[in-house]
Amino acid sequence: MPDQNAPTTTGLTTESATLAGELFGDGVGTQAGPPAVPAAGTGTAGQAAPGAHSHGGATPTGSPAERFTSIDPDAFGVPTGREETWRFTPMKRLRPLLDGAPSDAHLTWTTDLPEGVELTSVEVGDPLLKGLPEPVDRLAALARQRSGGAAVVRVAKEAQLGRPVTLGLAGSGSEDVVWGHLVIEVGAFAKATIVLDHSGLARYAGGVSVLVGDSAQVKLVSVQDWAPGAVHGGQYDAVVGRDATFTQVVVTLGGDLVRLVSNVQYAGPGGSAELFGVYFSDETQHQEHRLWVDHAVPNCSSDVLYKGALQGEGARTVWIGDVRIRPAATGTETYELNRNLVLTDGARADSVPNLEIETGEIVGAGHASATGRFDDEQLFYLCSRGIEAETARRLVVRGFFADVVQRIGLDALQDRLMAAIDERLGALPALDEQPVEVS
Amino acid sequence: MSVLEIRDLHVSVGEGDDAKEILRGVDLTVRSGETHAIMGPNGSGKSTLAYSIAGHPKYTITGGSVTLDGEDVLAMSVDERARAGLFLAMQYPVEVPGVSVSNFLRTAATAIKGEAPKLRTWVKDVKSEMEALEMDPAFAERNVNEGFSGGEKKRHEILQMRLLKPGIAILDETDSGLDVDALRIVSEGVNRTREEGDVGVLLITHYTRILRYIKPDFVHVFVGGRIAEEGGPELAEKLENEGYAAYAKGSGETAA
Numbered sequence: 146m147p148d149q150n151a152p153t154t155t156g157l158t159t160e161s162a163t164l165a166g167e168l169f170g171d172g173v174g175t176q177a178g179p180p181a182v183p184a185a186g187t188g189t190a191g192q193a194a195p196g197a198h199s200h201g202g203a204t205p206t207g208s209p210a211e212r213f214t215s216i217d218p219d220a221f222g223v224p225t226g227r228e229e230t231w232r233f234t235p236m237k238r239l240r241p242l243l244d245g246a247p248s249d250a251h252l253t254w255t256t257d258l259p260e261g262v263e264l265t266s267v268e269v270g271d272p273l274l275k276g277l278p279e280p281v282d283r284l285a286a287l288a289r290q291r292s293g294g295a296a297v298v299r300v301a302k303e304a305q306l307g308r309p310v311t312l313g314l315a316g317s318g319s320e321d322v323v324w325g326h327l328v329i330e331v332g333a334f335a336k337a338t339i340v341l342d343h344s345g346l347a348r349y350a351g352g353v354s355v356l357v358g359d360s361a362q363v364k365l366v367s368v369q370d371w372a373p374g375a376v377h378g379g380q381y382d383a384v385v386g387r388d389a390t391f392t393q394v395v396v397t398l399g400g401d402l403v404r405l406v407s408n409v410q411y412a413g414p415g416g417s418a419e420l421f422g423v424y425f426s427d428e429t430q431h432q433e434h435r436l437w438v439d440h441a442v443p444n445c446s447s448d449v450l451y452k453g454a455l456q457g458e459g460a461r462t463v464w465i466g467d468v469r470i471r472p473a474a475t476g477t478e479t480y481e482l483n484r485n486l487v488l489t490d491g492a493r494a495d496s497v498p499n500l501e502i503e504t505g506e507i508v509g510a511g512h513a514s515a516t517g518r519f520d521d522e523q524l525f526y527l528c529s530r531g532i533e534a535e536t537a538r539r540l541v542v543r544g545f546f547a548d549v550v551q552r553i554g555l556d557a558l559q560d561r562l563m564a565a566i567d568e569r570l571g572a573l574p575a576l577d578e579q580p581v582e583v584s
Numbered sequence: 585m586s587v588l589e590i591r592d593l594h595v596s597v598g599e600g601d602d603a604k605e606i607l608r609g610v611d612l613t614v615r616s617g618e619t620h621a622i623m624g625p626n627g628s629g630k631s632t633l634a635y636s637i638a639g640h641p642k643y644t645i646t647g648g649s650v651t652l653d654g655e656d657v658l659a660m661s662v663d664e665r666a667r668a669g670l671f672l673a674m675q676y677p678v679e680v681p682g683v684s685v686s687n688f689l690r691t692a693a694t695a696i697k698g699e700a701p702k703l704r705t706w707v708k709d710v711k712s713e714m715e716a717l718e719m720d721p722a723f724a725e726r727n728v729n730e731g732f733s734g735g736e737k738k739r740h741e742i743l744q745m746r747l748l749k750p751g752i753a754i755l756d757e758t759d760s761g762l763d764v765d766a767l768r769i770v771s772e773g774v775n776r777t778r779e780e781g782d783v784g785v786l787l788i789t790h791y792t793r794i795l796r797y798i799k800p801d802f803v804h805v806f807v808g809g810r811i812a813e814e815g816g817p818e819l820a821e822k823l824e825n826e827g828y829a830a831y832a833k834g835s836g837e838t839a840a
């Protein structure tokens with residue numbers, strides 16, 4: 146796809162290449178083996194490597210060091226904000242989470258569970274939890290440690306859900322940090338859509354672990370429609386089974402600070418992951434999305450598309466897209482794209498795609514990043530059809546978001562999100578008419 | 585009844601010392617019911633003329649005038665020009681992600697007509713025009729120009745011309761990149777508009793191929809940023825046989 150947004154220097158940081166040492170942190174050693182007890186019913190997804198936790202001596206292989214993971218918060222030390230993984234985050238505003246005490250505070254859950262879905266919970270020490278990918282930073286480790294087990298959404302194997310699983314997660318305004326962990330376990334050959342709909346005021350550190358069974362098709366939608374002042378940090382992990390498809394759509398609109406780390410690993414060959422996201426940062430909002438796709442088995446694909454818009458003084462977004470193709474991951478196909486639309490002065494978007502390729506036998510790998518103002522050619526095209534500049538501008542921005550939002554595939558939710566975006570853009574006079582279908 | 589009058593038009597691109605004059609005094613009058621072909625070699629300024637009339641911000645008018653029915657086109661914004669009755673079918677239509685064709689067409693029609701077209705007749709109009717251009721109905725739900733083939737983009741341009749019913753239509757190399765079937769379909773769309781009403785057409789092309797389908801009343805040879813020769817349809821035949829070589833020799837320096 147050609148870049149239509151001529152990159153400008155406005156608030157733009159694009160680092161096309163980062164040193165491997167910087168990228169992969171200080172972790173050493175090779176990946177740990179499969180956990181002793183695989184999660185039941187998911188096939189290979191339950192046997193996921195839980196990440197690098199071994200502290201054996203480094204073997205000089207020429208490969209980048211492993212990303213450090215641990216369930217022990219203290220193994221990470223207390224971040225100062227100078228670390229690679231924290232350097233974009235306003236630490237002062239994150240302190241309420243990092244310094245938060247253990248608590249019994251929780252979000253108010255409103256659930257819609259179609260037939261074939263079980264919502265349950267497991268205690269600390271449950272074998273299911275031991276097999277999950279480990280936290281990659283201190284905040285995620287704190288959440289794992291303090292969540293006191295996990296809520297578990299289980300979709301039986303071969304289940305074909307008639308409607309999405311919806312978990313409305315609302316903050317009550319408490320100053321206590323809510324520590325949470327949600328495990329979504331989808332059995333082999335099942336097809337499920339899960340919507341996490343965050344709203345209200347909260348300080349929330351929540352992990353989400355998704356186990357996608359062999360040949361399952363799972364779509365996870367996470368909406369951050371928080372009230373002003375909310376702080377949300379979370380690590381999302383997906384373990385994609387053999388020939389399975391995982392689609393994640395992240396929509397971040399509200400809150401004071403939202404920092405989501407999404408990791409994908411493949412438990413067997415033939416897996417496919419699509420990671421889509423939209424974010425809209427207004428005055429002073431900090432929205433940070435970090436992605437890490439680890440291709441370690443053959444013939445898997447990943448497709449990343451994140452689009453963000455910024456308006457107002459102090460609006461800030463960060464997008465980090467790391468993709469690693471390990472030597473064993475032949476036949477990999479990966480592409481990642483981040484595009485940011487800077488609507489006003491005083492906003493800043495950082496965009497850092499990183500691609501590590503350790504085998505030449507791949508189908509394709511690429512990334513692109515562009516941050517800029519309006520596309521003048523798009524505006525000219527619309528105006529040349531009689532559409533006023535202001536309406537054209539809104540159409541372009543609306544379309545910019547709709548491009549990703551329409552991938553959710555749930556009309557009611559899409560309409561709600563587009564309405565929320567419209568509200569922030571101002572009314573669209575020419576679009577107040579009812580939508581027209583021509584068919 | 586519309587009259588587009590271009591008088592001694594001078595246009596440059598770039599700013600300051602980098603400014604470069606592309607159009608060097610263009611005179612042309614297009615009236616309703618007339619079809620003018622502008623033919624010329626690459627770099628002669630044909631597309632610059634089209635984009636300048638439409639108001640593309642890249643081009644600076646340094647002299648001359650353009651009026652539509654006596655109104656000063658150059659004083660109008662891009663959207664005002666369209667609402668006044670000018671239409672430009674672009675050579676390279678732009679992708680607009682996330683905006684569906686049906687939404688775009690209706691928004692444009694609403695802007696041009698000053699009110700939203702009646703839903704029932706509008707849907708019928710769009711449907712029948714798409715059928716006539718041999719476009720799949722699913723096309724309406726795709727995003728504007730996104731992933732369109734070259735032929736689909738040009739059909740989409742002509743579809744807009746059919747629905748927006750301009751007084752003056754400028755077709756900028758609408759024939760480029762089209763196979764014979766697509767060229768026929770697109771040409772028939774243009775001819776329907778010519779037969780139905782009072783449209784004036786300015787057909788910009790490098791090749792004479794499209795003129796076998798759309799018969800011009802006047803042919804202008806464009807070289808070095810101005811019109812080098814004018815005549816009737818017979819001039820196109822001459823160009824078909826002899827090419828532009830004779831003009832290039834005489835014009836001295838040509839615009840890039």
